Amino acid sequence: MNRIGWSFLVRDCFLLLLLAVTPALAPADETAPARDPKQPINEGYTAKIKKYTTAPYFNSPLVDYLPASKNVPAPDAVLGDVAGAPGILPYAEDVYKYMRLLEKASPRVKVYSIGATEEGREMIAVAVSSEENLKHLDENRARLAKLADPRTIKLDDAEADRLVSQATPIYYITGTIHSPETGAPTALMELAYRLAVDESPYIREIRDGVITLITPVVEVDGRDRMVDIYRWHLAHPKEFYPPLIYWGKYVAHDNNRDAMGVTLKLTENVLNTYVGWKAQVLHDLHESVPYLYDNTAGDGPFNAWVDPILTDEWEMIGWRNVADMTKFGMPGVFTHGVFDTWSPGYLMFIAAMHNGISRLYETFGNGGADTEERTLDPADYSRTWWRQNPPFPKTLWSQRDNNNYEQTGLLTSLHFFNENKRLLLKNFYLKSKRSISKPTEEGPAAYVLPGDDPRLELQTELLQVLQRQHVEISRATLPFTVAFPPKKAKKSSKKEDAKDAKEKEKDAEPATREFPAGSFVIRMDQPYSRIADALLDHQYWSPDDPQKTPYDDTGWTFGELFNVKVFRVTDPKVLEAAMERVNEVKPAGGVQGEGSIFAINNNAEPALATLRYKLRDASMEAAEEPFEAGGKKFNRGSLIVRGVRRSDFDRAANEAGLHATALSAALSVRTHPVRAARVALVHTWLSTQTEGWWRLAIDNLKIPYDYISTQTVGRNDDLNAKYDVILFPPVGFNSSSTTIINGTATGWGNPLPWKNTTETPNLVGKNDSTDDMRPGLGWEGVAHLQSFVAKGGVLVTATDTSRFALSIGLADSVSVGTAQKMNIVGSVVSARLVDAASPIAYGYDEILSVYCDNGPIFSLSSIAGGRGFRRLGGHSTSRPTGRGTVDDPDFTVGRPGAEAPEEPTVELWEYPPVSDEQKRNGYRVIPPATRARVILRYADSKDLLISGLVEGGDEIAQHPAVLDVPAGKGHVVLFSINPVYRGETRGTYSLVLNTILNFDSLDAGRKLAEK
């Protein structure tokens, strides 16, 4: 599934893929896949495999039988039936129980606990290999570790060859990260059994030659919810069942977009396992299209930071996989498709960014274990150049069929991997070596995060992301200077003024820069330089790229999105700077100076909000103007804290990574109180993922809040009694106002409960529950939100919920335009501060990078109901046809001339002044105090793109990006951007947090227009 829905676009293909030819690599006497006739089979189990497979060609000679074992239990020992049997979907606990039975019964299986989920459930990895291999895991890991870090063998290729000849590679398989894709756990239970028990030469070669590592359930919290839903469905076979609205505690499908930020436990646990085992492959199992799409070799554009050795491996392994399964007569196996390999956010990409091989299967699934007749989309069964043996238009499909495909694909992959392991292990070494050689090859030499960045806390958070990615970080012990290459002058067809030309001349010269001691250096001469480079560099997706439907975000530059200074340094001298390795980057702060008043500079760091809530009893105020005190300069919005013991304050500031100055004298600067607002976060029952990223961020910041649904809002007619601020984060999928209000149709069908029952003990967790997911906010809820704001509450909305707020009349002076050509797909764009005096802008600089995904285009009007009448773009300056030259006034024969008054020009982020004509009986003129206050606007068109794809950007350029709209006694704060997204946009979190902290003083510093 992707952002545009799954559809295959048949398009002309100008590029022929260069297929790596495999025969040269493989020995001539390949082992044929066939069972060992001497080993008895498990007759009962084998008969059931046959029974549950809906057509003989949906199976292969590798898995159409189960070898018997006297002492090793088959999966039915736990499942009560064979893997993939209809009606059977095991909980993670049962899968683990079986894996541990295997471990007990066979010396060829070992089970490892690899960490816990957000809700405290265990994650495991199961190693299956020969007894001999498992006995010598440590020695083998030591060999692999040297290949993974060639610095340990001084980049000696001969030594690497010796290690390659002795090492056993690790092939890591992960299942069911996407909870409605249910087949992998049973397939992996049976696969583990086969690898441990089967004596056929084909399987024995895999067992002796490879260590197969299996995490059968990646999203454990979501798996248990999915099994609950399926059990509910079995118990109520005639009723519709609730859709799986929560997977993990925070996010659903996006759990497979976290491999950049590593904010979820499942990503961290799989990443640590992959890197800890020094694995060569990470193969992630998904289900969507028929019957097996190996998207290892997807469509372009490929991620620019991966080693071409890897992209060759994708093609080689992918096409060989197709060939093997085609030879078994299995239809519908293919490897080319719509998936582009640009974003490194997918779980499998952990391998791509850590010198391994990333792989992913999409097999066909029914979202449960029912056997069903499925009608395919023509795009799914059409024969194309890359799918010569397509699926059938109609298919009776079972979970067993799915398990057959998954196991067959994996076994042929493992076998091929084993046959070519010397080549692939050598590649692993070469990719690691080439990562280390980055400074002298493609560059850069390093990234530098300066020690004098005003946002040291955000800098720490960025460095912690890199540490979770196993990137080595160093800190300069002395100041150092590096050279930067001259900037290339921007091409411009327009005449430049003298000032511009001068600036360009200056840019053309090489510049040097000194960095202070304490600056952080990310050296690129390390094995995991690739992931650091991919996260910190800028991305450019050409509007002319043949790929017109990017699969996911196109830009993500972390320094930009964290609002932290990051310098890409190509000068190799940087590596000679005096520096030391930092083992753990920790927030550091505290208080300096004497006095009982503490001042903290405001640099828009999220930790300020953490501190406010942590020191609940302290009095805090925000300065409304910049000031100087204790020999330091403080920005507007800086916090002045009183009434807290120094030791308590010092500890809290240190934990939060904030630096404070103690002052003895009172300040004369104008301030307002900063109170701990009572916050609610509203979700719909339509989708919870996009708000889930907000929840995760706010939980991490330790800000307390009530998590309520739109249904709860509909029932509460006095929201002000409980809340000061209501956050209504994006719903996702561009939900319309109508769906938010109406929810899902209730005119037919049965209620869809989301609550814990005997069949569904795991559904709710610590999230929300309801007797029926279908009803939405309702018109009562609309009235409650309107009254909440009218009575003084603050409502915060973003992207689709901003559209919703406008549609219910909460901001009459703002309208949303329709984009014609704009295509900004998950990109980083530039924004500019318009009103630095607004509390929402506290701590921000003039220019800010923000995340935009075709956000709503806000326009302003001073006339109520006057939307649409605003002239967009520049005013006409041409004179009418008449006498004289272009600059002369025209004349009218027979009367004196009249000079027309000059039309006022305003910028797109400004309100057009009210004309004299509009003021005549001007009951529709919106008084200045009621108009929206523009906090942030999108940059000019030419400056808009920071990273990713920006096409037709002039449609949104200069338009407001963040608006504070006064409404009654309260405010609606409208975001066109999504300020809280995937743990990546921490630089814009404070736009929301400032709103929370200053909820009852948002008008501070406001200057009103005269008319």
Ligand SMILES: [Zn+2]
């Ligand atoms: Zn999936």
